[in-house]
């Protein structure tokens with residue numbers, strides 16, 4: 001990360017001058033609780049040590065000027081009147097934050113921002129949420145606004161929903177902004193109450209296997225899944241008007257009305273109701289240090305995502321099946337929205353090396369293709385980096 005910090009500082013100095021604040025904004029993993037956030041359910045993510053670094057400073061004009069180091073691309077726009085979406089793609093994550101802040105009554109003046117980092121893009125590690133949270137955190141710092149991190153997560157999610165146009169839940173933005181070193185975060189996506197669970201055992205490592213598959217399909221199918229869940233809720237509300245979301249649905253009620261539903265809608269709902277339960281049980285496992293049981297729930301989560309929610313793909317399934325047969329693996333499953341990206345594997349520290357070697361080899365043999373493997377540490381949420389070079393505005 002040091003290399004990135006230095007590079008971002010140099011680029012900012014080169015493009016915009018030597019006064020700036022430096023922000024570190026992490027990607028996230030999700031241990032369990034997939035596609036539950038937009039169903040008012042539970043998730044268990046954690047911020048990790050792959051991050052985006054941003055340098056940011058006001059420029060005393062009406063213009064925003066951005067530079068994306070990894071892409072070597074610049075973008076500039078005036079921020080008077082309605083903001084327009086950019087065809088370049090990435091500027092929309094920053095503009096979305098500006099747009100949302102203004103909608104909520106904050107006066108955003110022109111600023112310069114340079115960013116880059118090592119969160120793999122499109123790998124299901126929430127590089128977009130890291131960027132959104134990072135620029136939001138930076139603007140809050142620059143302007144001295146009093147916006148608590150939970151509120152920041154809501155703003156960042158709205159920015160993505162309304163400006164970027166992806167109907168995501170709140171998990172990614174929340175985890176990136178509220179993560180804590182050595183802890184996973186159990187979030188109730190309805191109340192936004194959260195609890196930290198220690199995840200800092202020296203003998204256990206989180207290993208991500210990146211299929212490097214990136215599918216456009218992901219966002220359109222994501223929105224379809226959301227609609228299917230809503231359809232399920234509408235049907236069930238006929239029997240219980242108190243039901244507001246799948247969070248409120250008992251499995252028994254769902255089975256009672258299986259015949260009243262399209263089989264696909266039933267499968268989707270069943271997965272979500274069961275996954276919510278799994279998150280609660282997995283948290284109990286963590287409390288008791290029952291990692292074998294925790295790992296089994298990860299496999300169950302994957303099976304549901306594969307067969308019932310149908311957001312997996314061959315590459316992810318192959319990786320989970322390989323992991324299941326390797327020594328020292330507690331559990332594995334696909335992570336994030338699906339259709340590509342990474343699997344998350346919870347592995348005994350002393351088996352990480354052999355796991356990495358074997359999973360790469362076996363995947364190559366079966367799929368005639370390569371994966372990337374990342375070892376991650378659970379680390380802190382978006383924060384200001386204290387550095388001698390940072391100057392306050």
Ligand code: GLA
Pocket residue numbers: 033034035036037038168169170171172336337338
């Ligand atoms: C994406 C979304 C999240 C969440 C996951 C699936 O990462 O951004 O809100 O819905 O997919 O769990």
